[in-house]
Amino acid sequence: MPTLSEFSDYVHTLSTESSKASGSTSTAKLVSSNKTQNSNSSIQAELDVLGSLSLSDKPATAKNEPHISFITCLLTATDNEGNTNQAISTLRNLLEDGRGECLVKLDQDPVDPSIKRQLSSADYDTALMNLKALCARPLLDCAITELYAAQDAKSDEKSGEVLIRERNLSVSDLLEIRIAVVGNVDAGKSTLLGVLTKGGLDDGRGKARVNLFRHKHEIESGRTSSVGMEIMGFDAEGKVVGANDGTRKASWKEIVSGSRKVITFIDLAGHEKYLKTTVFGLMGGSPDYVMLMVGANAGMIGMAREHLGVALALSIPVFICITKIDMCPENILQETLTQLSKIIRSAGCRKMPRFVKSLRDVAEASTNFASQRICPIFQISSVTGEGLDLVRMFVNLLQFHGQFDRSGPFEFEINDTFSVPFVGTVVSGIIASGSVKTGDNVYLGPDSLGQFSLSSIRSIERKRQPVEAAHAGQSVSFAMKKIRRRDARKGMVVLAAAKDEPPPKCVREFMAEVLILQHATTIKTRYQAMLHVGAVAQTCTIVGLDRPYIRTGDRAMVKFRFMLRPEYIKPGQKILFREGRTRGLGVVREVFYGF
Numbered sequence: 001m002p003t004l005s006e007f008s009d010y011v012h013t014l015s016t017e018s019s020k021a022s023g024s025t026s027t028a029k030l031v032s033s034n035k036t037q038n039s040n041s042s043i044q045a046e047l048d049v050l051g052s053l054s055l056s057d058k059p060a061t062a063k064n065e066p067h068i069s070f071i072t073c074l075l076t077a078t079d080n081e082g083n084t085n086q087a088i089s090t091l092r093n094l095l096e097d098g099r100g101e102c103l104v105k106l107d108q109d110p111v112d113p114s115i116k117r118q119l120s121s122a123d124y125d126t127a128l129m130n131l132k133a134l135c136a137r138p139l140l141d142c143a144i145t146e147l148y149a150a151q152d153a154k155s156d157e158k159s160g161e162v163l164i165r166e167r168n169l170s171v172s173d174l175l176e177i178r179i180a181v182v183g184n185v186d187a188g189k190s191t192l193l194g195v196l197t198k199g200g201l202d203d204g205r206g207k208a209r210v211n212l213f214r215h216k217h218e219i220e221s222g223r224t225s226s227v228g229m230e231i232m233g234f235d236a237e238g239k240v241v242g243a244n245d246g247t248r249k250a251s252w253k254e255i256v257s258g259s260r261k262v263i264t265f266i267d268l269a270g271h272e273k274y275l276k277t278t279v280f281g282l283m284g285g286s287p288d289y290v291m292l293m294v295g296a297n298a299g300m301i302g303m304a305r306e307h308l309g310v311a312l313a314l315s316i317p318v319f320i321c322i323t324k325i326d327m328c329p330e331n332i333l334q335e336t337l338t339q340l341s342k343i344i345r346s347a348g349c350r351k352m353p354r355f356v357k358s359l360r361d362v363a364e365a366s367t368n369f370a371s372q373r374i375c376p377i378f379q380i381s382s383v384t385g386e387g388l389d390l391v392r393m394f395v396n397l398l399q400f401h402g403q404f405d406r407s408g409p410f411e412f413e414i415n416d417t418f419s420v421p422f423v424g425t426v427v428s429g430i431i432a433s434g435s436v437k438t439g440d441n442v443y444l445g446p447d448s449l450g451q452f453s454l455s456s457i458r459s460i461e462r463k464r465q466p467v468e469a470a471h472a473g474q475s476v477s478f479a480m481k482k483i484r485r486r487d488a489r490k491g492m493v494v495l496a497a498a499k500d501e502p503p504p505k506c507v508r509e510f511m512a513e514v515l516i517l518q519h520a521t522t523i524k525t526r527y528q529a530m531l532h533v534g535a536v537a538q539t540c541t542i543v544g545l546d547r548p549y550i551r552t553g554d555r556a557m558v559k560f561r562f563m564l565r566p567e568y569i570k571p572g573q574k575i576l577f578r579e580g581r582t583r584g585l586g587v588v589r590e591v592f593y594g595f
């Protein structure tokens with residue numbers, strides 16, 4: 001029987017196959033578009049010096065020249081113009097790949113990590129000084145921040161790592177990382193977000209979370225019931241923008257205007273009653289990472305396991321914050337750590353726990369953890385502030401790893417709808433592919449009859465700031481022309497309306513390859529469950545099976561039918577269905593148009 005992690009890897013591979021090819025082209029476009037805005041004469045002069053080194057070419061090796069390691073280039077940059085140019089070219093490629101930022105270990109080649117060189121403290125200082133000089137050049141115009149430096153007293157060896165981040169980015173090109181925050185009820189999710197985004201500390205009685213609640217009943221009960229959004233901004237040097245002593249929350253405008261990287265926290269509900277909303281947030285919110293909160297005194301209880309299971313099923317990298325360590329006796333904390341390590345190493349997860357205790361651990365964990373099977377674990381307190389600096393630095397360094405197709409047709413999934421006075425109907429969500437600009441004609445739908453309505457984009461906001469255009473992977477909101485609020489709902493899509501092309505088609509029935517993770521008995525046709533696919537959450541019936549019945553551990557081809565109305569879904573999308581204790585996940589393989 002395949003384990004959850006094996007199957008989710010398989011599902012992940014299937015669902016990302018198609019978008020892989022387009023990823024690198026899109027980042028290249030992003031950076032080159034930034035650079036076109038910086039077309040001043042000094043950059044032109046630098047470009048002239050760089051001569052034939054094309055921006056997208058990999059240096060040296062692409063031209064069959066002997067490869068000089070980055071470290072050598074750095075150490076000799078002051079004396080050798082060729083090496084300077086090669087180092088700049090390498091940095092530009094790294095910045096393109098990292099959407100405007102990169103991490104560089106001074107004793108390791110960033111292109112070929114197998115090339116390492118032990119640096120004396122004098123060489124280290126020279127390399128760092130030269131790197132700073134390169135970053136200050138107008139062609140790069142980057143801030144450079146030393147994350148840590150370690151010197152061996154006996155051998156005089158020195159090593160360290162730096163963060164390099166571009167200074168000039170427009171709001172529409174701002175790097176955004178989305179983190180879904182999950183965990184059992186009362187684990188301290190809203191509190192940590194309050195402390196991280198506002199500054200200051202909590203009093204242990206819910207002081208920090210009050211501003212985060214969206215409804216009156218949430219303030220009264222202290223329980224999150226909806227999907228909340230909080231943003232945290234970092235400037236080019238990696239400092240938090242706008243956080244203060246906790247008395248005043250910085251406005252989104254203040255944060256966005258001063259930031260070069262924005263972290264969006266999706267605050268999800270911990271109570272079982274709101275599981276549908278939480279799964280919706282995990283699927284429809286397209287998070288890049290999941291932060292699982294665990295109370296040190298309570299351990300992995302209740303919904304925490306459920307949330308971890310969903311994150312693993314969706315192949316989203318997970319890191320864990322063990323909170324409330326201020327009020328937890330040492331022996332209970334040790335029990336929680338042992339329990340967590342066991343769960344993370346178990347066959348269902350197959351990850352390595354990595355306890356993060358220093359800035360060096362932070363730098364290593366943040367670079368490797370999306371690609372490798374590690375699960376960083378922090379021990380923190382929102383009351384004393386212990387460990388919070390490490391969490392701040394960690395989210396500052398988290399890298400973008402989403403695969404969105406910027407060059408494909410425009411597609412946008414609606415996560416929320418609003419009616420804004422003097423503006424009209426506003427829809428918010430994630431651009432799944434392509435780009436859009438104000439004035440573009442679009443289709444919105446499907447409605448209950450499977451129809452799409454023609455509309456156009458009146459205006460676009462990104463992080464509450466007006467922008468002229470938006471691109472795949474970004475979370476944005478659109479004001480829609482000629483659409484009433486009641487005609488827009490979560491799970492609908494906004495699609496490009498090309499001239500002379502028929503409206504898009506929607507789907508009532510589809511075939512999916514699924515794995516049953518948990519079910520008490522057998523599942524046969526006519527079985528009904530709540531099915532999530534992207535931002536769509538609707539009850540589905542099983543109308544066809546490739547065998548008489550399926551049970552826990554089975555992998556099968558299943559034909560589903562939406563009960564209420566047709567939806568816009570596509571092959572390759574991940575699905576998750578649940579009913580009571582039953583859980584299943586899979587990938588859409590074939591869709592049948594019509595209703």
Ligand SMILES: Nc1nc2c(ncn2[C@@H]2O[C@H](COP(=O)(O)OP(=O)(O)OP(=O)(O)O)[C@@H](O)[C@H]2O)c(=O)[nH]1
Binds near residue numbers: 205383
């Ligand atoms: N002592 C101590 N108390 C904390 C800490 N973090 C949170 N709390 C308290 O724990 C309680 C629950 O915190 P919340 O942030 O509301 O928990 P939650 O996980 O968001 O809960 P839901 O929104 O219902 O899912 C509040 O009274 C907080 O003040 C901490 O680090 N130490």
